[in-house]
Amino acid sequence: MKAVELVHVDQKFPNMSYKALDDVSLKIEQGEFVTILGSSGCGKTTLIKMINRLYQPDKGEIRLFDEEISKKDPVQLRRKIGYVIQQIGLFPHMTVYENIATIPRILKWDKTKIEEKVQEMLHLVGLEPKEYRNRYPAQLSGGQQQRIGLARALICDPDIMLLDEPFGAIDAINREKLQNELKSIHSKSKKTYLFVTHDIREAFKLGTRVIVMNRGKILQYDTPEEIRQNPADGFVSDLIQTMEDAPGTGNEEL
Amino acid sequence: MIRYLTEHYELLGNAFAEHLWLVLVTLVLSLLVSALLSLVLIRSEKASNLVIQLFGVIYSIPSLALFAILIPVTGLGDKTAILVLCAYNQYLLLRNILTGMRNVDRNLLEAGTGMGMSSWQLLRTVQIPLAMPSILAGIRLSIISTTGITTIAAAIKAGGLGTVLFSGMRTMNVYKILWGTILCVVIALIADLGLKQIENRVEKKLGGMRTEA
Ligand SMILES: Nc1ncnc2c1ncn2[C@@H]1O[C@H](COP(=O)(O)OP(=O)(O)OP(=O)(O)O)[C@@H](O)[C@H]1O
Ligand SMILES: [Mg+2]
Numbered sequence: 001m002k003a004v005e006l007v008h009v010d011q012k013f014p015n016m017s018y019k020a021l022d023d024v025s026l027k028i029e030q031g032e033f034v035t036i037l038g039s040s041g042c043g044k045t046t047l048i049k050m051i052n053r054l055y056q057p058d059k060g061e062i063r064l065f066d067e068e069i070s071k072k073d074p075v076q077l078r079r080k081i082g083y084v085i086q087q088i089g090l091f092p093h094m095t096v097y098e099n100i101a102t103i104p105r106i107l108k109w110d111k112t113k114i115e116e117k118v119q120e121m122l123h124l125v126g127l128e129p130k131e132y133r134n135r136y137p138a139q140l141s142g143g144q145q146q147r148i149g150l151a152r153a154l155i156c157d158p159d160i161m162l163l164d165e166p167f168g169a170i171d172a173i174n175r176e177k178l179q180n181e182l183k184s185i186h187s188k189s190k191k192t193y194l195f196v197t198h199d200i201r202e203a204f205k206l207g208t209r210v211i212v213m214n215r216g217k218i219l220q221y222d223t224p225e226e227i228r229q230n231p232a233d234g235f236v237s238d239l240i241q242t243m244e245d246a247p248g249t250g251n252e253e254l
Numbered sequence: 255m256i257r258y259l260t261e262h263y264e265l266l267g268n269a270f271a272e273h274l275w276l277v278l279v280t281l282v283l284s285l286l287v288s289a290l291l292s293l294v295l296i297r298s299e300k301a302s303n304l305v306i307q308l309f310g311v312i313y314s315i316p317s318l319a320l321f322a323i324l325i326p327v328t329g330l331g332d333k334t335a336i337l338v339l340c341a342y343n344q345y346l347l348l349r350n351i352l353t354g355m356r357n358v359d360r361n362l363l364e365a366g367t368g369m370g371m372s373s374w375q376l377l378r379t380v381q382i383p384l385a386m387p388s389i390l391a392g393i394r395l396s397i398i399s400t401t402g403i404t405t406i407a408a409a410i411k412a413g414g415l416g417t418v419l420f421s422g423m424r425t426m427n428v429y430k431i432l433w434g435t436i437l438c439v440v441i442a443l444i445a446d447l448g449l450k451q452i453e454n455r456v457e458k459k460l461g462g463m464r465t466e467a
Pocket of ligand 2: 044
């Protein structure tokens with residue numbers, strides 16, 4: 001089954017010389033881990049926000065599990081989609097626990113269930129619950145905040161996860177660890193992941209398929225091996241070159 | 255001076271109580287009105303600016319003039335006074351409530367919306383708590399302003415410390431004027447200090463938590 005399907009989606013913002021999304025069509029199978037790669041301003045975040053209806057496309061259709069989303073209640077839709085925003089967006093007046101428990105509380109889960117789930121999520125992202133659950137976001141490092149953002153998005157076990165540069169503020173070593181953990185969370189869950197990054201190694205390591213974007217267009221959408229062997233155009237092959245020029249450092253940024 | 259207080263204890267006490275009552279009723283009513291208005295206006299920035307501007311204009315009308323305008327409509331007495339005082343307060347309260355809620359980091363709203371909070375849930379659990387310092391500052395200002403303007407309301411027979419002041423002026427009684435003034439300042443100061451305390455506590459609770467990326 002197709003978890004996500006975009007059909008000829010266009011999005012233009014005022015005062016832009018190019019479209020943020022330019023006739024974007026793509027299909028993502030359920031259970032895939034798709035990474036979205038591209039330089040700053042190419043439309044990665046815009047693409048993500050189309051899927052949970054934070055943006056409405058100017059043109060085109062978006063379907064999740066074969067259902068056109070523009071007809072669905074956005075609030076209900078979003079509760080089935082985990083979302084880690086690029087700016088982290090933890091609520092500063094709530095503790096780690098309250099942040100992670102936000103949606104479960106709204107859904108009126110049983111208190112002990114919330115407690116258990118929050119603990120589980122904190123372990124999952126590698127933070128000791130006892131030490132961190134009562135802290136406020138300001139009392140965490142940038143990387144720890146990003147982990148809480150991830151935990152908050154995962155707690156309701158969403159069918160689709162949208163991750164917008166979730167590891168941007170994490171150092172190389174911990175990033176490596178979290179990448180591995182995320183990969184194993186994904187493979188256990190059979191859910192569909194969309195993961196934005198501008199780190200080509202991260203994109204190739206995590207993605208079962210990779211979307212390469214530039215100026216609102218999808219240049220190539222394929223498996224990492226296929227992209228490496230048959231880059232669609234000069235932009236893509238230049239991109240691969242940057243990775244091969246600096247082997248082993250593991251953190252190339254576009 | 256002190257003797258005047260002990261001799262006219264009842265007069266001053268009654269005026270003080272009346273004054274406090276007017277300030278309190280005004281505060282409660284104007285908070286209700288501004289809360290309702292804010293809930294409606296938060297949806298549109300244009301409309302909020304317009305309404306705030308409108309109340310700004312009203313706020314700039316001298317109170318005596320506004321009382322005079324309303325006397326033919328609502329008559330003399332505390333009803334008219336409270337109406338005018340509430341109208342004045344709307345400017346202070348709406349401005350603080352709405353800017354407080356507007357200034358909440360857009361990314362937080364996007365994060366909340368994105369994970370499936372309704373706009374009401376977002377308002378209740380994110381926007382209003384984070385706007386609290388600004389809302390409390392608005393309440394503090396409005397109490398101070400009401401305390402002052404209420405003295406003028408004595409001119410339309412609304413009672414309160416203004417009665418003492420006006421009669422003091424008429425009879426050239428310095429003690430009356432002084433005591434009337436002191437008691438006004440007491441109300442304003444207590445409200446100011448008390449609310450500052452609460453503001454500080456709320457601020458501390460939110461303390462340093464706004465440095466978040
Ligand atoms: N709400 C908006 N209003 C106006 N312009 C926007 C808006 N959101 C995005 N844009 C513009 O659309 C383009 C694509 O933005 P987008 O955020 O999707 O880029 P991105 O690929 O996520 O970049 P980055 O890697 O820097 O996060 C940019 O030129 C941006 O300025
Ligand atoms: Mg982005």
